[in-house]
Amino acid sequence: MGRAEHERAVRFRTARRDPELTVVEGFHALKHALRFGAELVEAVAVDPGSLDEMAGDLAPDLAGQLADRVEPVDKETLAGLVPLVPHTGVVAIARRPRVDLEAALADPTPAPAVLLEQPRNMGNIGACIRVAAAANAAALITTGENDPWHPDAVRGAAGLQFALPVAAVEALPQSDRPLLAIDPEGEELAPERLPARAVLAFGTERHGLSSEVFERADARVSIPMREGVSSLNLATSVAIALFVMKMGAS
Ligand SMILES: C[S@@+](CC[C@H](N)C(=O)[O-])C[C@H]1O[C@@H](n2cnc3c(N)ncnc32)[C@H](O)[C@@H]1O
Numbered sequence: 001m002g003r004a005e006h007e008r009a010v011r012f013r014t015a016r017r018d019p020e021l022t023v024v025e026g027f028h029a030l031k032h033a034l035r036f037g038a039e040l041v042e043a044v045a046v047d048p049g050s051l052d053e054m055a056g057d058l059a060p061d062l063a064g065q066l067a068d069r070v071e072p073v074d075k076e077t078l079a080g081l082v083p084l085v086p087h088t089g090v091v092a093i094a095r096r097p098r099v100d101l102e103a104a105l106a107d108p109t110p111a112p113a114v115l116l117e118q119p120r121n122m123g124n125i126g127a128c129i130r131v132a133a134a135a136n137a138a139a140l141i142t143t144g145e146n147d148p149w150h151p152d153a154v155r156g157a158a159g160l161q162f163a164l165p166v167a168a169v170e171a172l173p174q175s176d177r178p179l180l181a182i183d184p185e186g187e188e189l190a191p192e193r194l195p196a197r198a199v200l201a202f203g204t205e206r207h208g209l210s211s212e213v214f215e216r217a218d219a220r221v222s223i224p225m226r227e228g229v230s231s232l233n234l235a236t237s238v239a240i241a242l243f244v245m246k247m248g249a250s
Pocket residue numbers: 182183184185201202203204205206207208209221222223224225230231232233234237
């Protein structure tokens with residue numbers, strides 16, 4: 001490996017742990033990142049020209065804008081930059097946007113915010129962010145040690161961290177929004193009884209919500225399930241709750 005390739009590999013490795021940066025892997029994640037205003041620090045691809053062809057088919061709004069921003073690298077170099085090479089052969093370092101969570105939670109627009117308590121699985125975190133972006137949620141907040149901007153979560157969200165305020169917090173933030181504990185033991189979900197600006201709190205994959213959230217919650221709401229099924233997957237629960245609210249509101 002030459003000196004320039006080595007230095008690039010160090011930059012990509014360092015960016016994975018840098019709280020101001022993230023790594024965006026694959027065409028779809030890059031497409032969403034750019035569409036929602038991401039600032040790229042550097043981007044590389046095996047065949048930059050193919051990105052404009054893909055954009056022509058899949059993202060006409062970005063057609064003609066990609067190849068010029070992406071440096072060509074060979075396959076071996078690309079494999080040294082990320083743990084799993086995306087089949088679309090493009091990876092980038094992007095700057096994380098500054099998130100003003102207080103302002104996002106104070107926003108009077110009738111859209112819920114999502115709180116994930118100590119989510120464990122990066123794929124789940126990404127899937128929750130992706131569906132929260134699709135439902136136009138006000139924000140997605142996580143507690144616990146896992147970073148919702150980690151490149152594995154960015155991959156799982158197809159880059160949609162850039163589409164809404166996404167932030168990790170140490171504790172459940174204060175706001176004027178009602179807090180709903182979304183929990184299998186709650187009262188059956190009825191869209192007309194869900195406040196449009198609620199914070200919807202979801203528990204960790206293994207143990208569910210903490211006693212702190214149950215104590216602070218204004219209501220405890222469940223998604224009905226067939227007898228014998230204990231719970232749904234975290235991201236599935238987030239999707240159902242957000243879209244039941246969305247469809248109920250329209
Ligand atoms: C995999 S579940 C956690 C399972 C955990 N053993 C429990 O009993 O809560 C992760 C989170 O998804 C949400 N969830 C899963 N199934 C649900 C349901 N049927 N109704 C409401 N929330 C649900 C809850 O927020 C839960 O904390």
